[in-house]
Amino acid sequence: MVLLGVGLLTGVTTVLFGFGGGFVAVPVVVWANAALGADAMRVATATSALVMLVNAAFATAVTPRHVLAALRSSGTLLLLLAVGAAAGALATRHAPAGQAHWGFVVYVALTIVDLLLRPGFLRPGRPGGKVAKSREVARPLPAVLGAPIGAVAAFLGVGGSVMTVPALRRAGHPMRVATALANPLTLAIALPATALSLHGTDTVAAHAHPHLVGLVDLRAAGALLAGALPVIAVLRRRPPRIPDRAYAWAYLALLGVVELAMLLAG
Template sequence: MPNIACGKPVGAGGVGAVDVVALIGIGLLTGATTVLFGFGGGFVTVPVVVWADAALGADAMQVATATSALVMVVNAGFATAVTPRRVLLALRGSGTLLLLLAAGASAGALATRLAPADVARWGFVAYVALTIADVLLRPGFLHPGSRIEATSDAPRPLPTVLGAPAGAVAAFLGVGGSVMTVPAMRRAGHTMSVATALANPLTLAIALPATAVSLGGAAVPAAADAHLQLVGLIDLRAASALLLGALPVIAILRRRPPRIPDRTYAWAYIGLLVVVTVAMLLSA
């Protein structure tokens, strides 16, 4: 990371005024990814907060993961609330899955506080890279075949037994659950528009307990030197700026969703994963 971020010397006051404007702008992007890809903000938020809080050094990843969870709670919760009920009915019978996702997320968030920062950082990069390879090489994502017509009657998006490990990995890396659930739902026969919409309530099940754990986290020693005010492990200033940009975009896109051909939609999902991987590598 460079020593100057947006004209502000690192360590001279945490997230500065210019950074806040940049975060609001990036929040617009997180709002779009929440609606279009079901990401809730995790994949975009983690690299951005690592950059904004670079003054924390190795602790920046821990704060970014916690801040990402809070952003995902608000974004995914709002997106779920404005999703048509007929779409959400596809999750009928998934109560056990949601509980296991939440339980796994609690364990993953606790593990984040104990693990070295580099483990989460490089785990994030490796996880996204493997997902890109998986959706490109394994059948069912780009070419879902005849089952693509299925919507509310499609099988459950994720096997229940995978709920706990999926929640743990997603919370540990701060990525939400969409990168696991969207490919699974595609292979179950959902269109991209339905798969990404259903990713939001599943992300909410992961982000809520992860946020609760993060709010009770011990103070980051470097925060005082960086003049950064944290609540638990969460950078509320960064989260607020991101949400200020995101929420209006979610409201607009849910009301007027863009018409994107399914195949183009799937390729755009992969492209975003590539961009985020590159961004994380550049922030290392």
């Protein structure tokens, strides 16, 4: 029931913030698999990749075509996101068990500080300190960012949106567009990460239980998706109207909640 409730939350965050279930799901899957000890983080990261894959695919499918048109020339970016994600997922299988957990905590903390202190997210602006008068013309996300974003997202299980939403926002997109575009970008990251995770690794062999396929906890993933998918369908049809600045603050507040959850789970 806890996982189902968190699934409802991931449905909301997928639509409103572009979080396909990644760092929202990781803390609760770590908790649900506490019996796996140090391997719980690996299972949580792999399970969140599957949840992100399905949520992001569904959210992308029901996103208006004119919004997705902003990624029309981003083929190289999507390819590099996938390549980076594959490398990050492989690194997770061989890294010390606690590294991903504390890397997750540190990365989200640095992201919160960056969003608070650096102009462009809460205080949209242009170089030289001039506030942009219009956010209609947005720059494309540089393709060179694809590999590092994909690698960090897959390794830590944070989901690409933790990096892509701030980057898209600073590129000139309003929050409602930046969060919508985060879903297809997350899809490019989650696909190779999920494929590798389903093949599993010997690190959890001693703790294996019948709900694990590779490193993915199918029971947890199923409960999370059962809660998320109906919410995505409803909110994509009737998205709430949130002022852009309040939207940005809500994104930041959610990062803070997840940071606290991960600290408590550690």
